Amino acid sequence: MSLTLHNFFRSSTSTRLRAALNLKGLEYDYLAYALRKGETRTPEYLAKNPQGLVPSLELEDGTTLIQSLAIIEWLEETHPEPALLPADPLGRARVRGLACMIACEIHPLNNLRVLFRLRDQFGADEAAQKAWFTHWVATTFDALEEALQDARTGRYCHGDTPGLADLCLYAQVWNNRRFDIPVADWPTIARIFAELDALPAFRDAAPPNQPDAA
Numbered sequence: 001m002s003l004t005l006h007n008f009f010r011s012s013t014s015t016r017l018r019a020a021l022n023l024k025g026l027e028y029d030y031l032a033y034a035l036r037k038g039e040t041r042t043p044e045y046l047a048k049n050p051q052g053l054v055p056s057l058e059l060e061d062g063t064t065l066i067q068s069l070a071i072i073e074w075l076e077e078t079h080p081e082p083a084l085l086p087a088d089p090l091g092r093a094r095v096r097g098l099a100c101m102i103a104c105e106i107h108p109l110n111n112l113r114v115l116f117r118l119r120d121q122f123g124a125d126e127a128a129q130k131a132w133f134t135h136w137v138a139t140t141f142d143a144l145e146e147a148l149q150d151a152r153t154g155r156y157c158h159g160d161t162p163g164l165a166d167l168c169l170y171a172q173v174w175n176n177r178r179f180d181i182p183v184a185d186w187p188t189i190a191r192i193f194a195e196l197d198a199l200p201a202f203r204d205a206a207p208p209n210q211p212d213a214a
Helices: 012-023 043-048 068-078 089-103 112-122 126-147 164-179 187-197
Strands: 004-007 029-032 056-058 064-066
Touching: 004 012, 012 068, 012 164, 064 068, 068 089, 068 164, 089 126, 089 164, 112 126, 126 164, 126 187, 164 187
Parallel strands: 004 029
Antiparallel strands: 004 056, 056 064
16 A cells, blocks of 8 residues: 655654654655745645645545544554554543643644744744743643553553554644753653654654754
8 A cells, every 4th residue: 555644753743644644654745835935735645635734645546534533543443453542432532632632732832824924913932932832841741740540551551552642742742842842841741742743653753853853
């Protein structure tokens, strides 16, 4: 199966999807888009993804999948090994909940479109943008750190196998580095990130290791 990943090296949603593809052992063609240059706003790309966002995953027949969590769920359904979700319903619900704390509570408030709007409409300078970004990270990471004090947390967010929540955690910690947010403020998150960063599937997905990294 031929897969084409439309993405941007620094995008946290792209990072989490790259790590998922790597964990599943799936090869893909890498297409890079410079978001600040508007390269996802071209008619050609909008025909694939009307939101003009990354990542998108294009299948061999031209079908294009959008939204990273939906794409990862598709990967889980079509390539079930290794599993990214636990076998039991309660475990799956917990992992999805941890993942959504990042994907639904931090990312939508801190993505590039929001930061640009803060700058252009409200005159937020770099310091104000950093304060905004840091506030929403800390609000959720404080709660995530507490949620990870659960007996079901193991080497990773849930047990000793990396899964959906770890994909989101890993990508968000990398994203936080853009604003110099120290992961050490959250010891359990820091420990899990270090464990993940030692795995080739995650390390190879990290922003600085992509062909368009700058």
